[in-house]
Amino acid sequence: xxxxxxxxxxxxxxxxxxxxxxxxxxxxxxxxxxxxxxxxxxxxxxxxxxxxxxxxxxxxxxxxxxxxxxxxxxxxxxxxxxxxxxxxxxxxxxxxxxxxxxxxxxxxxxxxxxxxxxxxxxxxxxxxxxxxxxxxxxxxxxxxxxxxxxxxxxxxxxxxxxxxxxxxxxxxxxxxxxxxxxxxxxxxxxxxxxxxxxxxxxxxxxxxxxxxxxxxxxxxxxxxxxxxxxxxxxxxxxxxxxxxxxxxxxxxxxxxxxxxxxxxxxxxxxxxxxxxxxxxxxxxxxxxxxxxxxxxxxxxxxxxxxxxxxxxxxxxxxxxxxxxxxxxxxxxxxxxxxxxxxxxxxxxxxxxxxxxxxxxxxxxxxxxxxxxxxxxxxxxxxxxxxxxxxxxxxxxxxxxxxxxxxxxxxxxxxxxxxxxxxxxxxxxxxxxxxxxxxxxxxxxxxxxxxxxxxxxxxxxxxxxxxxxxx
Amino acid sequence: xxxxxxxxxxxxxxxxxxxxxxxxxxxxxxxxxxxxxxxxxxxxxxxxxxxxxxxxxxxxxxxxxxxxxxxxxxxxxxxxxxxxxxxxxxxxxxxxxxxxxxxxxxxxxxxxxxxxxxxxxxxxxxxxxxxxxxxxxxxxxxxxxxxxxxxxxxxxxxxxxxxxxxxxxxxxxxxxxxxxxxxxxxxxxxxxxxxxxxxxxxxxxxxxxxxxxxxxxxxxxxxxxxxxxxxxxxxxxxxxxxxxxxxxxxxxxxxxxxxxxxxxxxxxxxxxxxxxxxxxxxxxxxxxxxxxxxxxxxxxxxxxxxxxxxxxxxxxxxxxxxxxxxxxxxxxxxxxxxxxxxxxxxxxxxxxxxxxxxxxxxxxxxxxxxxxxxxxxxxxxxxxxxxxxxxxxxxxxxxxxxxxxxxxxxxxxxxxxxxxxxxxxxxxxxxxx
Numbered sequence: 001x002x003x004x005x006x007x008x009x010x011x012x013x014x015x016x017x018x019x020x021x022x023x024x025x026x027x028x029x030x031x032x033x034x035x036x037x038x039x040x041x042x043x044x045x046x047x048x049x050x051x052x053x054x055x056x057x058x059x060x061x062x063x064x065x066x067x068x069x070x071x072x073x074x075x076x077x078x079x080x081x082x083x084x085x086x087x088x089x090x091x092x093x094x095x096x097x098x099x100x101x102x103x104x105x106x107x108x109x110x111x112x113x114x115x116x117x118x119x120x121x122x123x124x125x126x127x128x129x130x131x132x133x134x135x136x137x138x139x140x141x142x143x144x145x146x147x148x149x150x151x152x153x154x155x156x157x158x159x160x161x162x163x164x165x166x167x168x169x170x171x172x173x174x175x176x177x178x179x180x181x182x183x184x185x186x187x188x189x190x191x192x193x194x195x196x197x198x199x200x201x202x203x204x205x206x207x208x209x210x211x212x213x214x215x216x217x218x219x220x221x222x223x224x225x226x227x228x229x230x231x232x233x234x235x236x237x238x239x240x241x242x243x244x245x246x247x248x249x250x251x252x253x254x255x256x257x258x259x260x261x262x263x264x265x266x267x268x269x270x271x272x273x274x275x276x277x278x279x280x281x282x283x284x285x286x287x288x289x290x291x292x293x294x295x296x297x298x299x300x301x302x303x304x305x306x307x308x309x310x311x312x313x314x315x316x317x318x319x320x321x322x323x324x325x326x327x328x329x330x331x332x333x334x335x336x337x338x339x340x341x342x343x344x345x346x347x348x349x350x351x352x353x354x355x356x357x358x359x360x361x362x363x364x365x366x367x368x369x370x371x372x373x374x375x376x377x378x379x380x381x382x383x384x385x386x387x388x389x390x391x392x393x394x395x396x397x398x399x400x401x402x403x404x405x406x407x408x409x410x411x412x413x414x415x416x417x418x419x420x421x422x423x424x425x426x427x428x429x430x431x432x433x434x435x436x437x438x439x440x441x442x443x444x445x446x447x448x449x450x451x452x453x454x455x456x457x458x459x460x461x462x463x464x465x466x467x468x469x470x
Numbered sequence: 471x472x473x474x475x476x477x478x479x480x481x482x483x484x485x486x487x488x489x490x491x492x493x494x495x496x497x498x499x500x501x502x503x504x505x506x507x508x509x510x511x512x513x514x515x516x517x518x519x520x521x522x523x524x525x526x527x528x529x530x531x532x533x534x535x536x537x538x539x540x541x542x543x544x545x546x547x548x549x550x551x552x553x554x555x556x557x558x559x560x561x562x563x564x565x566x567x568x569x570x571x572x573x574x575x576x577x578x579x580x581x582x583x584x585x586x587x588x589x590x591x592x593x594x595x596x597x598x599x600x601x602x603x604x605x606x607x608x609x610x611x612x613x614x615x616x617x618x619x620x621x622x623x624x625x626x627x628x629x630x631x632x633x634x635x636x637x638x639x640x641x642x643x644x645x646x647x648x649x650x651x652x653x654x655x656x657x658x659x660x661x662x663x664x665x666x667x668x669x670x671x672x673x674x675x676x677x678x679x680x681x682x683x684x685x686x687x688x689x690x691x692x693x694x695x696x697x698x699x700x701x702x703x704x705x706x707x708x709x710x711x712x713x714x715x716x717x718x719x720x721x722x723x724x725x726x727x728x729x730x731x732x733x734x735x736x737x738x739x740x741x742x743x744x745x746x747x748x749x750x751x752x753x754x755x756x757x758x759x760x761x762x763x764x765x766x767x768x769x770x771x772x773x774x775x776x777x778x779x780x781x782x783x784x785x786x787x788x789x790x791x792x793x794x795x796x797x798x799x800x801x802x803x804x805x806x807x808x809x810x811x812x813x814x815x816x817x818x819x820x821x822x823x824x825x826x827x828x829x830x831x832x833x834x835x836x837x838x839x840x841x842x843x844x845x846x847x848x849x850x851x852x853x854x855x856x857x858x859x860x861x862x863x864x865x866x867x868x869x870x871x872x873x874x875x876x877x878x879x880x881x882x883x884x885x886x887x888x889x890x891x892x893x894x895x896x897x898x899x900x901x902x903x
Contacts (some may be wrong), residue, residue, distance in 0.1 A: 024537040
């Protein structure tokens with residue numbers, strides 16, 4: 001609970017229309033897209049300026065209020081849910097594109113700008129902002145930076161981190177930190193910018209972001225390859241990478257995913273196929289033609305059942321859009337959709353599919369797998385019912401065993417969704433107790449009182465289980 | 471899908487299915503498509519937030535509070551979120567059902583209740599009464615008071631909605647229902663027999679449109695059967711949360727239309743079409759499943775029907791004009807009919823279609839929403855009109871009377887040059903006498 005005087009101070013800072021305090025509002029701002037997590041905050045504020053963010057953090061400091069930054073709440077690890085109550089700070093109303101600098105090829109935006117809006121604004125100037133998470137139509141740049149969001153083009157173009165050039169951030173005591181700039185090279189001291197990207201709102205609140213833009217590819221070719229089993233799809237990916245071809249996109253979907261997506265998009269995806277790869281090569285026209293031909297030869301060598309080339313840009317766009325719906329479409333099947341973010345070195349891809357199949361049988365679950373195959377970033381998704389305790393415990397056992405194998409292969413427990421509340425238990429398993437201790441020292445240096453997004457990333461010794469069943 | 475009968479804090483009668491709320495995985499794909507979320511930026515006014523509220527009531531984390539009621543009624547029920555949702559959640563329908571809970575938890579005061587009951591339970595179910603009730607309005611227009619009132623702004627004394635409603639009234643002609651022959655024979659090579667569902671707003675406000683609809687159908691080779699005893703489709707009742715009256719009307723219409731020996735039940739009102747198509751859910755358990763499925767399989771919007779059977783174009787007269795097309799929510803989102811009107815437009819010789827941006831974004835009419843929330847409605851309408859103006863088209867074509875009322879009023883108030891017409895008016899113009 002927050003005392004009335006504090007409430008009125010917050011209201012003085014942001015104005016009546018930018019604060020929510022009613023129970024119904026708090027209830028619907030207590031979740032993101034992560035299943036099983038629902039923790040309503042005590043108050044929600046929508047600052048519209050950096051000064052307001054500074055003032056809000058000062059009030060939080062004086063009153064010991066936890067502060068959780070939030071954008072559109074599309075995250076998949078509970079990152080924007082107030083794990084310890086207090087204040088949720090929604091940055092959606094700071095949504096101006098401040099500048100597109102055509103001389104330095106940068107864009108400077110406020111954190112509430114929607115990813116696709118930035119893409120479109122750059123596109124209008126003949127420039128390209130590549131990171132494209134599945135939720136790009138609504139996700140915000142602030143959220144993308146905080147979780148280091150990936151996307152469908154990650155294989156060739158990298159992830160959000162690779163485009164962030166400068167950040168303005170408010171620290172937990174209200175101090176302003178600017179890091180980076182429009183310089184391509186910059187080694188003046190520690191790279192705070194790189195520390196802040198992917199910090200999940202635990203080190204500071206971002207209020208301004210400068211990203212790099214690049215010239216768009218001149219040509220593009222998109223095709224779909226269908227497979228009779230997932231292992232050969234995995235093998236195709238490994239062989240394309242080994243042939244030193246880097247497509248812009250190499251996405252995979254298994255049969256369950258294909259069927260759910262087709263139920264929604266109705267574009268004639270073949271329901272009987274075990275798996276498909278969506279491959280996009282882009283770049284200089286001559287290179288695109290050459291790469292497309294090489295990819296086709298590899299696909300034929302690994303016995304792809306069928307290869308379909310997109311007729312035009314519209315069809316290519318509709319295929320990518322179809323793939324973006326995969327996770328939400330899988331949610332058609334069951335009340336609860338447990339999604340994971342297992343990532344392995346790409347040479348291990350076929351084995352990973354084998355492991356997922358083995359564990360699916362072992363734990364008697366329904367699993368749909370899709371993901372960014374070219375990045376080795378897979379989303380095995382358990383389709384279950386949170387009301388069935390036995391099924392839920394089998395699902396957790398499935399992930400436990402899968403992650404043990406993923407880590408043994410040198411993979412990671414989170415490719416692009418972050419640790420948040422959902423995967424705290426796995427962090428030490430991946431980076432070791434020593435690694436966690438160094439991270440905590442960094443956290444303490446930035447936020448000694450632990451006010452910024454508490455209850456994330458680090459498992460508390462007293463915490464048995466942080467996932468709150470709804 | 472199995473049905474979890476978890477009622478929680480809802481009243482058992484007409485409670486949303488808990489499973490339907492559970493289906494939402496909160497991915498947020500619906501957020502950019504929701505006009506009310508675009509207006510307020512408030513999660514509880516978004517599809518995801520509304521479904522979460524319904525879920526919280528079912529899970530007893532929340533009573534059916536005034537805020538839940540308000541969000542249920544502030545929802546346009548435009549179904550854009552249904553189109554956008556890969557998981558198959560139907561937030562609009564969940565809210566529609568929540569509206570019927572409102573009467574139990576937040577009953578209206580006496581005058582409001584009496585008026586509501588009279589309109590929904592007496593006037594709308596009785597076509598005669600409905601037509602009589604429009605007499606004063608016709609008289610008012612006929613006597614030229616309209617002109618006087620408009621000039622003197624007398625109506626500004628009333629609430630906003632009275633003013634807007636008066637401004638929206640088109641030139642009223644006598645209702646069509648009693649004039650339309652119950653059977654209109656096919657012209658030329660006969661292709662089949664269809665039942666025509668004449669909607670209340672169509673007969674009262676757009677009789678000239680439905681006249682064209684049946685004429686086009688007959689020219690296209692169909693016998694057109696229009697049963698006189700047809701009742702209101704029930705859409706206004708669903709929209710106001712009176713599901714009980716809606717069910718009674720649906721039962722009567724279903725019986726009547728199933729008895730007519732027709733291959734298809736065609737309507738030119740998107741609101742009616744979507745209500746008819748949803749009888750299946752509304753009458754679940756009251757009518758055998760196969761009867762409901764058989765009925766559902768016959769209902770067609772007229773554009774959907776004509777595109778499906780194929781338009782005979784050989785005798786069409788050119789209409790040399792440029793048009794832009796506004797998609798009624800209850801056509802594109804509720805019925806998934808989006809391609810078909812464009813196919814027909816492309817088949818009318820001389821017509822140049824100029825696509826507007828956001829053609830499937832709501833116009834802000836949404837049954838009585840536009841009158842209840844006139845300020846918000848104006849904002850939604852302005853966004854639409856901006857997109858219309860940018861096309862520079864001569865005509866603004868739509869396919870639903872609610873949209874037509876709102877858009878015609880909107881272009882008039884904004885001083886835009888576009889004429890607003892129903893698709894069937896345009897097709898009627900291209901059809902020889």
